[in-house]
């Protein structure tokens with residue numbers, strides 16, 4: 001493996017039109033944070049770059065919908081997400097934003113460089129234009145009738161009713177969502193990045209030179225390259241974004257996918273005047289952490305831009321993750337099907353590491369994975385509490401009880417002790433090899449195995465029993481247990497930074513250094529430790545059930561929002577209506593009609609007479625419950641025979657979306673035979 005002088009770690013810039021959820025964390029930010037923390041305690045020169053992606057049509061649309069400016073939208077989510085990352089210990093060196101001036105300057109300069117080198121091709125195409133608003137219309141700004149399902153509110157890029165992807169010219173009766181008017185076709189000039197021209201270079205760079213990339217990443221790149229690449233427009237007709245910095249480009253901005261990755265460069269510039277050594281020195285290793293939806297941008301398009309510019313290095317690796325689902329359903333912002341970070345911290349204060357742990361242990365590294373609250377609870381109770389917490393707690397409590405918190409001498413060791421001591425030395429390499437190859441789940445498992453080793457060592461040696469007969473032996477046991485604990489504060493630091501900081505404060509141990517991992521004399525005899533508390537607490541069923549219930553309520557609310565109310569029937573005249581004799585009546589007898597499932601035979605007092613009506617409500621009402629109930633009937637419906645019984649009239653029912661029938665009653669008791677009009 002090539003040795004690099006320094007590292008540049010980037011994490012996908014989250015889009016500033018919504019909050020961060022566990023899917024983002026599991027897919028991008030936890031792995032990038034583990035990797036960065038590991039490099040830092042190794043003493044490497046590393047910087048970790050992230051920030052908000054603040055351009056693009058979804059932001060302008062959201063602003064329009066809320067009646068605020070795009071800047072207000074991005075300000076809101078930039079602050080919210082910046083805080084969420086900080087709260088979860090995601091240790092970026094900078095969390096910048098693409099609406100900064102430094103980014104505008106950097107992105108413009110980048111564009112101009114390529115422009116002056118003649119890299120772009122120019123093309124005139126036809127696009128919808130809103131004359132009243134005096135602007136071209138992005139796909140999402142055009143609505144019309146879907147040619148497939150007739151939905152009158154389909155967008156220019158997709159019909160959300162039938163799911164078909166569309167182009168604006170597919171829509172029947174297109175209209176502008178800005179003015180509501182009919183858009184016209186107009187010619188517009190745009191600049192294109194000729195990806196087709198870069199294809200041979202990309203094929204060699206990825207398919208031959210980067211066979212070590214993760215299978216899911218390599219596979220997606222190969223499939224794109226096999227299909228053949230097309231030139232891609234780098235500009236858009238829009239008023240929100242980085243203006244295209246050339247003549248004749250009024251009203252045009254850089255396309256968001258072009259400007260967003262340049263955001264990594266501008267953020268680095270903002271962080272350090274020394275930015276060029278991270279971006280231009282081949283001794284720097286650049287790694288992009290992203291989700292699978294970003295693979296094409298970070299493996300094909302951005303490297304093509306960097307390569308065409310010529311002075312930049314290329315990513316060494318792009319360890320993209322697949323998607324995390326939530327309780328067997330796709331995470332969705334619009335359906336509120338997510339665990340939001342700020343809400344998690346309200347419900348589980350101080351438990352950042354538990355979520356970090358659960359998300360890493362179950363990370364969607366090679367395929368989509370599912371987050372369930374039951375799994376979260378099990379990870380906490382059976383692993384963090386029962387293994388790591390239990391071992392650490394026993395070690396520190398016994399040290400306090402036996403030696404007033406002072407580390408005892410390690411006396412003569414036996415064969416088992418020596419095996420354990422030799423074992424401790426192996427974890428460093430085991431975790432390292434997995435971290436260096438972006439296998440974070442395996443790395444975490446290996447780190448936890450050190451806690452397992454400690455837990456087993458105490459269970460096997462039983463110092464709490466031996467102390468009565470052989471106190472000297474117990475000193476040796478506790479010394480070894482303490483060395484394992486000190487090792488844990490290093491090995492587990494990248495994964496569980498909050499807990500390891502606590503543990504170090506109890507151990508009175510210094511900042512973690514990766515090179516110290518595996519050593520068995522980290523705590524010298526006589527070193528004073530502090531009184532510990534519990535490292536992890538059990539999570540009880542009701543806390544988990546509350547979360548599951550919250551999701552179930554979301555599901556119900558979504559279903560209710562999806563209920564399609566039957567459209568109104570054709571109009572009738574008032575005369576038509578007055579022909580129907582609707583009035584109140586009381587049920588005085590009720591019995592099931594034999595050999596039927598649905599029918600009840602009711603005796604009704606209508607105020608005019610007492611009569612029999614047969615009604616299909618037996619699945620929803622039992623006879624004894626409805627006797628005495630006041631209801632509504634149609635009194636003048638022609639009599640008909642049902643199962644040999646003459647039914648005179650009809651009971652009024654409301655039918656809900658599942659076909660369930662409910663009696664319609666006056667809200668206050670009235671005389672039988674009162675007209676309903």
Ligand SMILES: [Zn+2]
Nearest residue numbers: 146149159162
């Ligand atoms: Zn449709």
